[in-house]
Amino acid sequence: MVGTGSASQPRVALEPDRPARLRLPIAAAPVIEVSVTPPAGSSASVSVPLALAESPVLAVVTATTDVTAPPGFQRVAVPAGDLPGYAAAYGSIDALLIDAASLAALDAGQWTALLGVLGLLRPHRLARRHR
Numbered sequence: 628m629v630g631t632g633s634a635s636q637p638r639v640a641l642e643p644d645r646p647a648r649l650r651l652p653i654a655a656a657p658v659i660e661v662s663v664t665p666p667a668g669s670s671a672s673v674s675v676p677l678a679l680a681e682s683p684v685l686a687v688v689t690a691t692t693d694v695t696a697p698p699g700f701q702r703v704a705v706p707a708g709d710l711p712g713y714a715a716a717y718g719s720i721d722a723l724l725i726d727a728a729s730l731a732a733l734d735a736g737q738w739t740a741l742l743g744v745l746g747l748l749r750p751h752r753l754a755r756r757h758r
Contacts, residue, residue, distance in 0.1 A: 683721035686710075688729040712736035714743035 641647055657677060664670035682701040687694050688710060696702035700722065707729040711717055717740065733741065 684719060685722045685724065686720045688723070688725040690726065690728055694724060707732040707737075710737050711740050714740045716740065717744040 639647075639649060659675045659677060660672060661675055662670055662672040682699060685696045685700040685702050686705045687696075687702055688705050688707055692704070694702070707725075710725075710733065712734075713736075717723075
């Protein structure tokens with residue numbers, strides 16, 4: 628995958644007829660190049676254009692749909708399972724609204740990413756909590 632002139636080559640083993648969600652940290656870019664090479668076959672590549680938001684993005688992670696964005700924000704509904712597992716992935720989110728039920732549904736990687744982006748995941752704080 629290539630974005631903004633840098634390349635990463637994560638290797639992922641996929642199984643036929645089994646969909647999989649991949650969480651790969653990549654830099655934001657207008658176009659991402661994705662290349663796939665099956666074990667017995669030739670490689671294929673596709674360009675995936677990304678639509679970057681012009682307004683600040685408010686990510687809404689709630690069970691209800693009656694949340695409106697403040698003036699000037701673009702509201703984007705996000706299921707809890709789709710929240711990033713990497714703190715850097717929050718770079719495109721300007722504001723986050725998340726309810727208690729959605730917080731409870733986060734996995735360990737999502738919690739680590741969220742705490743990291745909020746500045747709450749610092750080694751000295753964790754050491755104090757575990758004394």
